[in-house]
Amino acid sequence: MRIETSYKKVSGGKITGQLGYSHRGTSHWGSAFTQSAGTTKTSTWTSYDSGFRCAPTVGILKVNGQGTFQTPVASC
Template identity: 55%
Template sequence: MLSTGSASAAAYCSSAGYPEPGFPMSRCTVLGSGTLFHQKFNASATKTQITTWYTKDSGDPITAKFGYSHSGTDYWAGNFNQSKGTTKSTSWFSYTPDFRCATTVGLLSVVGQGRYQTPPANCG
């Protein structure tokens, strides 16, 4: 299952790639025009929510798509447009047991610019 929308998130990202200390399931990367985030959490006892989002602080509008990588396979959502001063996100759901601790990487592919990623998110 997939959803696309806006996410509320603080745009803080430490130099080690963590938006908050002690939470290895949430990772981030500072890019030239904003910050890319990737997070997993247990939405229920049997469901893990995987979310990738981008807070765009400056620069020209972009056309991009979000994804995540797991075990050598990339999973992508559809394209979206984004302007400065906005946050966009996409979420996926996994019903695989203990997926919250599986290693995943958040992805952002920007048309005409390239592909960006977060550090790996897992249970540390």
């Protein structure tokens, strides 16, 4: 199972943050990055858990100084 979280920055100044996902109450984070307007950042993970496919999963973005934001829940 492939998990992908993306963030497209349309406007505003540079941010420093991390992309991740939350699954079964546990957050998984990618490496920190800096991003400017007009770019898209994507992080990808692979899960070999056979039960992963139907468990609710949320994409998350943590921005330094601004907090954490999430996507709607993805599930079967």
